[in-house]
Amino acid sequence: MDEIKHECGLFGVYGSLDATEKVYQGLYSLQHRGEESAGIASTDGSSIVWHKGMGLVGNVFKPRDLRRLRNSAAIGHVRYSTIGRSEWQNAQPLVAEYSRGQVAVAHNGQLVNTSSLRRDLERGGAVFQTQTTRHNHTPSDSEVILHLMAKPEYRENLSGLLRDLKGAFSLLILTPEEMIAARDPNGFRPLCIGKLKDGYAVASESCALDQIRAEYLREVSPGEIVYIGKNGLRSETFAPAKPSYCIFELIYFSRPDSMIYGENVHLIRKRLGAKLAEECPVEADMVIPVPEGGNSAAMGYSQASGIPLERGFVRNHYIGRTFIQPDVEQRQQKAEMKLNAISDVVTGKRVVVVDDSIVRGTTSKSRFGLLKRAGAKEIHVRISCPPHRYPCYYGIDFQIKEELIAAVRPLEEITEFLEVDSLGYLSIEGLLSCTSSPKDYCVACFAGKYPVQAEIVKKAREGAEEWEEKAGEHTIVV
Amino acid sequence: MDEIKHECGLFGVYGSLDATEKVYQGLYSLQHRGEESAGIASTDGSSIVWHKGMGLVGNVFKPRDLRRLRNSAAIGHVRYSTIGRSEWQNAQPLVAEYSRGQVAVAHNGQLVNTSSLRRDLERGGAVFQTQTTRHNHTPSDSEVILHLMAKPEYRENLSGLLRDLKGAFSLLILTPEEMIAARDPNGFRPLCIGKLKDGYAVASESCALDQIRAEYLREVSPGEIVYIGKNGLRSETFAPAKPSYCIFELIYFSRPDSMIYGENVHLIRKRLGAKLAEECPVEADMVIPVPEGGNSAAMGYSQASGIPLERGFVRNHYIGRTFIQPDVEQRQQKAEMKLNAISDVVTGKRVVVVDDSIVRGTTSKSRFGLLKRAGAKEIHVRISCPPHRYPCYYGIDFQIKEELIAAVRPLEEITEFLEVDSLGYLSIEGLLSCTSSPKDYCVACFAGKYPVQAEIVKKAREGAEEWEEKAGEHTIVV
């Protein structure tokens, strides 16, 4: 599928009688962050019970599961992954027992020093049961963290442990006594705290707090550990914050109704659309979004340009995993089945189409083709982010380079490939100018500059070199 | 659930090598017309094979089913029904064998003389195997039609048979030799014809024709039979047309990208919104739709009023049948889970909320409550159709009268119940003025005037009286 896969969504509740049910509801709100597996672990203060499985939250949990897990503290997880890494044993939270008792761990992000951590652990006798890739059998980051927690030197020193992790991690840890939330010093992945009448909730996105009517308090700070237990909430700083928030959360991943890094996602996207209208203007009769991703930016583009907003596409929400691809005559792509163009709207019109990304280009091309067949006179494509050219080492599962059209082709060729009349991307500067603190964002996937320490860059470089071997040219600046 | 249930969607293809797969795709496009059961019957020219089941198209058909049904002529059906009538044997198409051989029948609509037809058939020895209600065991209209087709007097006289059916019927009939489409003289339910390279397609809505790249030709006319066979398409008029198209198709049921009664649904809805702005103006900061139903009308309201369109709600597409209702503490409704309000957008603002209907009122109330909790200063509700007060006897499964808030309460009380600042409905005249031929529409559910012959009205009256016994007052004018 021609989509950018995200890693995970986290949700935890402590101190509410129906914590498990709240986590269940919260996971529904975070389902867009991971459709591959779902899990909940909960505790009654003495032991941890859990349930997880492959598929959507709605398929994984039956009423009897929720009843069995009913407790006053619980954490949950939803997970994405590409084909081949998708196995039951990789579903989270990961629950285990070590010298201090039971513990459950849920993780969003990606460590950049997994391999060296694992090598050290194996030397000491560690046994790994998860696998994140078919080929090199790397254990999941959660399992590595679990093993580190069990090491004598870290057992009473979570701060020290977290300092030794490099890369992106937003974490939820549940023990029979407390729920712990932590976020890496760069704050790559979001994580926020909400207040409940009798307790607290922690979520990847604030939309999940709304769902259970928790009051949004604040983000977990980069470099912060938050302990939530019987005596309330206690904060600790394990490393100084040096924010490099993932800007793709704002552009693409997060739900429009979420507050991410202190900003509302929909409003940010409207600003991106407005900026795009400024940077890439065009004379046209209407602005139409590619739903759902382009909805907010198209509204911004329309208001900034004065070109009326219209509805050119209708989305079919029923096309899902069970759709059987036709294999005869005209081969309609599943992706194409998802949208239909409204002929009466676009016939004879000059149309600005706003979307949030172009990955491989094939899905985009077939969608714009729908407009053409529906009679559009001109098609001007506007993308609310810069061309995406570099790999991400912090938790976004981009395709390999050849599959990123912007990484291997210049703008004119892409325009030609898409068979559209013009194509405009937002600039990196334009993008950052729409945020309230431009210097606090990671734009590595657009610019190739990675916000990581020297030692880590080496690791990243290894990956990058592999990447370069395949398609050449990009630079990594430390 | 607080939703208006529709009866069915029809799709048929004749003359295309992959007719069955096209019908499968077409049913995906008509899934919104019926989520309860799905079925396809196809023929190779000598016998009919079929597959049907409960649930969504994507769950009913496996690849091996499509392979087994692979043929060059096929008809399909999706079906809605309320709880209690939902049984396997009611799924369509209904396939049977009689003196002329095999036949498959698919039906959208509702006959008003089912009971008398059935009484006559039973007197002659007919045996009914379908049941549409738990209580009175009425056979499905399709089975009644099947029995009539087998009666000696109708076997060679389909026109005569159709003349004896009273009420709403859009029909697809498949025999080993041909595919037959027919529509009642009032044309209550839509049905249109598309052209394929090597054959024809017939669909409840044109969006399904787009899906298989069939060219939209025209509607099946009220009172018309269309025979499609080896020698192409042949038309016959079994009764003079006296159109009374169901206006609810335009307001509510049909997909925005469909052409219904010759008009594009999205553009009609924009006109409804514009008319609504004219009839029920208000001073406000923004117009927001209740997605998805209010999207087009909100756009029309905004453009006509000059009040900017905004996005105040985000919809969670994952909430479905499998969602487990929480049963503790604050009871969040499933309906409420489906939407979240964007606080940063509406806080301190005067908001016009546009939706396409209010049925029982409880779902609407909880949705508007989301806006209030999100900080909206004023909430002005605008509904893009008149208050719905009367039963439908032509295929729309409205709730019983007590459950229609507009049938039992005056406007002020509804406003109060919803806890909003103002409430406006479109007038019947305003509604009709947005169509190109106002006199050709049935507005019985708003006005209580039923476009049916005297004898039938009696039957309708019986139902209506039953209705009146429950909640009083409405009149039936012939």
Place this chain on the structure above:
Amino acid sequence: MDEIKHECGLFGVYGSLDATEKVYQGLYSLQHRGEESAGIASTDGSSIVWHKGMGLVGNVFKPRDLRRLRNSAAIGHVRYSTIGRSEWQNAQPLVAEYSRGQVAVAHNGQLVNTSSLRRDLERGGAVFQTQTTRHNHTPSDSEVILHLMAKPEYRENLSGLLRDLKGAFSLLILTPEEMIAARDPNGFRPLCIGKLKDGYAVASESCALDQIRAEYLREVSPGEIVYIGKNGLRSETFAPAKPSYCIFELIYFSRPDSMIYGENVHLIRKRLGAKLAEECPVEADMVIPVPEGGNSAAMGYSQASGIPLERGFVRNHYIGRTFIQPDVEQRQQKAEMKLNAISDVVTGKRVVVVDDSIVRGTTSKSRFGLLKRAGAKEIHVRISCPPHRYPCYYGIDFQIKEELIAAVRPLEEITEFLEVDSLGYLSIEGLLSCTSSPKDYCVACFAGKYPVQAEIVKKAREGAEEWEEKAGEHTIVV
């Protein structure tokens, strides 16, 4: 599969508070008579509810189904059929509504005048929804009976209706008022009555009566109708009895713990084994049964011959539908997987193997091969029935003639094919001499003489001729 398929099992209970649960239990006891589909219909005295599905009783019914069907009168059915006729709509009981109200029908057997009955019904306008064969779309006998019941001339004349049915039928009919059991004048298929504390039970085999602790009363007589209602049991004779009981029920189908035609099946089979020892003696070291079918006859053979009984085979009860056939290297048949030979028992021994039938011969051959590989010195096969050479028109689904090894090969060739040292079948006279009334049995499948009236023989002949066209020679004597 190399097995003889039976048609059906019937079970009904009237007058017991938990009639539905009793029927459920009874169907478990009759499961060997039909593994393809199962169904129960029950009534509370005013309307009939039902549930049926494909597969074993244990898979078809969930606790909620039993709860929903809970009533004081119920009938149930299990059904076998060969591939191609296995469709949901053929599952029984068949429930329908006609002028006299609701009715459910369950049938075991096979009519020989289905085609002419159907032709007449269709001429009158009947519509058939079941199909028993892929090729000629013959409706199921149950549906034909249902249509006849609805005909004005039969509505008040069940005796007359049953007199017009030709062939084999054991019937259970449920209406809101009563439960009716009937059996054809030849009594081809078994049907017996049991007494419960508060009501009655009717079953294909008495083992199902034992299961619910009903007291065995008697068989339903050939040509008898039994009405069971509020006023107890009432009997009626619709035709004089002329018994021709299916002898295969004793030899093969029925459970050893059942009373069939007034005789215990296990004891009859022991007698068959003893007779076989008399007719086909051999010097040997041990007698071993092919389990389960040969168990009783082997015991009889051993006791009559004085040769010790041993256990040479062990059966694997887990091999079922889900077993995946290996497709590589040595291809072990699923049938072969079901048995293993005990090497230490048979090595160097002269073994008499007793089984209840040889159909195609391939399964038997592979089983005897197991003994040979396990080291048996001599293998003497003894079959507790005569060679099976002719088709059955009364409800047993024998393979086509080419697949009956005894129909196309003489004894010596079969022995050679099986690669055994000797082979002996019981004679027809020997077989009949083991029963208490030899003249009351149908042995058409061994002897080719059919106990049917002239008109019907014609119909039977047609089938028989078709049979003859394929493989020659057998005669039908009227």
Place this chain on the structure above:
Amino acid sequence: MDEIKHECGLFGVYGSLDATEKVYQGLYSLQHRGEESAGIASTDGSSIVWHKGMGLVGNVFKPRDLRRLRNSAAIGHVRYSTIGRSEWQNAQPLVAEYSRGQVAVAHNGQLVNTSSLRRDLERGGAVFQTQTTRHNHTPSDSEVILHLMAKPEYRENLSGLLRDLKGAFSLLILTPEEMIAARDPNGFRPLCIGKLKDGYAVASESCALDQIRAEYLREVSPGEIVYIGKNGLRSETFAPAKPSYCIFELIYFSRPDSMIYGENVHLIRKRLGAKLAEECPVEADMVIPVPEGGNSAAMGYSQASGIPLERGFVRNHYIGRTFIQPDVEQRQQKAEMKLNAISDVVTGKRVVVVDDSIVRGTTSKSRFGLLKRAGAKEIHVRISCPPHRYPCYYGIDFQIKEELIAAVRPLEEITEFLEVDSLGYLSIEGLLSCTSSPKDYCVACFAGKYPVQAEIVKKAREGAEEWEEKAGEHTIVV
């Protein structure tokens, strides 16, 4: 359920092109050793792939799973466990990665020093993900073994590792290079080796070797490790053998067609029956087995006593997990549903009933009740093993002491409870005299003498004391 649960069955194949399919077939033959979960791991020489799940072999594996696992070396496992320990993550083989690469482990038996091994491992930082009990979260023995394999001191020293395990273990280990089989020095659980044309097979019971036509070679010796790789089979002794074979394998668990400890199970059981006739004679008209368990012993009893063997019970093979317990009126137990008595056989007769065990006594009682209701005049129960009075620490999951009727009641009380005319158990000496080397068997569950070293006895004692606390009196002699 009133049954003795066993732990596991193992099967492995090395060197055959279709090793995975052979393991699949072999697991079918070992299914009686574990119905709770099944799994297969296989290797192509470079990495290990696997599939496992809850339920029977036939439900766990689909054709696509077998295709995906297709390789020339594979090990498989079936597992039983009591309620509460039954979780996905406990299914075997357990597959993991450690410093030497990937490995899969399958285990049958039970270690008696799991707790101390685990305590040591946790002190060193080990993390456990399996749980074998709900209450104390003990990891599965397989996981403990896996962790030990990863410890630096054991990595190159499997012999040393195995010497440090105390208790019962038959093991199969698969690495990309080889398949390893090992058995504890007492040889508690069986394990045997077979020869294939191109490789070797290892199985818990020889019946599984027969299934894939492997030639039975010999048992893996107590204290032996067998390495099977490209260069064939290599044997190593890690500890001197001091056999104490589990005698329950012969009496109860193993299939009658298996060779266990070098003896055929069926023939041993016949000897047990003959000895029982000698020790507990009775005057009677017939001997009948409780099928299937009592079949072989009943045959022995009959031949030794001269009392004719009869068939008094018929078993219903369809009663399984899906059977819904009736909850009204006369409550028939599921256990009772499984058997029916043949009235015509036992009426008025003095019957000797032979079975292989009495656990709680309730199931036995209801079965003997069937005979009584069927009319038996006298019922004499003979059990082909001694009364079972003590816990097993080597892999048999006996019920807690109160649930063993023989542990808490004297013989006369049991006879009275069962409502039978007499009851006889085989003596321990009688039992052992039927084997070829009486001193090599463990009869701890009958005699209370445990074949374990001092240190271990302490551990065993702890459990035993817990046992004693509950029901008193039994002694443990070292």
